Amino acid sequence: MQLSSPRYFPRFNFKLRSLKGWLIPIILLLLWQYSSGKSASHAYAFVPLQQVWEAFISLLNNGELGYNTWGSLKKALLGLVLGSLAGISLGALLAYSKLLNAFISPLFNAIRQVPLLGLTPLIALWFGNGETAKIFIIALASFYPLVINTYQGLSQHESKYQELAAIYQFSTWREFRQIRLPQAIPYILTGLNLAVPFTWITTTASELLFNAGAGLGNLMMKAEVNAEMDILLVCAITVTALGVLMTTFIRMLSRALLKWRPENKLS
Template identity: 75%
Template sequence: MSQSLNLKGALQQPVVVLQGLVLPVILLVLWQYNSGLGSSHAYAFVPLQNIYFAFLQLLETGELWLNTWGSLKKAGLGFLLGSTAGLILGALLAYSKVFNALVSPLFNSIRQVPLLGLTPLIALWFGNGEEAKIFIIALASFFPLVINTFQGLSHYDEKYSEVARMYRFSFWHEFKRIRLPQALPHILTGLNLAVPFTWITTTASELLFNAGAGLGNLMMKAEINAEMDILLVCA
């Protein structure tokens, strides 16, 4: 009986994978069909073979590697700085009522402002170089970590605190053995949210501050030169 169930599950798995490929294949076919309807359509819907050849060209010249590495470096550094600062601030907000009362109103006000709306001010502070991009990227990962760390550390089962007091746990012992394990799912959720925000903001910051290596910079050059195939490779 168990063998038949295992066989059924093994047969269903490829079917599920194939079902997931149906819509992408249909979209690719429609895209290729539209690209053959005329020059105006071919500009908006670049033929798939042109995109493939542009990809190979970028690989050969090394532009794709150089700009991808440039984007990954900025994204990694911004994510590290932003998430670390977010963890620290979230913990301080959860543990100190005085600090929470002082900082929380300002924090909640700033996080309502769209990140890209801060670019003029950031450009004034940091210029148009790498520092400005990294600062915006750090902010993208900062806010999800603050909110989720605060929620994880401030909402916990009180009975565990009673146990900690009974056994006279130190602050760090209680934090390590009780608070942190309970907060970990919230923190991981914050990190999960921060990763896509970080990558999207990386490309957006490169489009806004068009200097240095990065996929956003390569996309901007491709748009200026009307090289839609290269733009789609970078996207």
């Protein structure tokens, strides 16, 4: 068996690309650790990595990290699901009804220009400072991209398929199920992929603004008050990890649903 056989090259190239992806994070970690040892002020701003690890273990052992992580994850998932379902529904209605599109699109395009956190005082007035207000803000974050992407996916169908549906006298439901929906799924999945980072931004921000109940944002607020930079970093890393996991899940779902596409066979 020859090691230089061409069939081994793709596997080697894949490993090489994976290693390149870790190069910059490793360099940044080394620079961070170097900066933490320069002086006391640097050690406060750039907490030594071993201190961050000790804080992680401590929060894990006393159950505080798990309790607050579950609080944030529960709100993020619920807000993402509710906002996505509402966004897909409205996007489909706008794509199928020119009358609704004429009435709702101007209002929708006007409201989505307002920053979500700018609506916080109004939402607090409507829902108070509890979990309902937080979930509503998170749902709005995923609502906007799903409306836009669903509308684009259902509107931009090829005319040849529409002609084919007319020849075979497809009903509206059959045309939607067999023609429009398969073409819209990549757009909808892209909308979900875009919604995940907005979901976590608003989850953490809503917990910081409405400082009540379990959540990583609340834990970060307490750490800021007590000047515990290591706990702040643990919370930030946890939020990042959760966002990456959710994005990875959506990508896996995309590959499963879109495996019929040629570009997905290559990935």
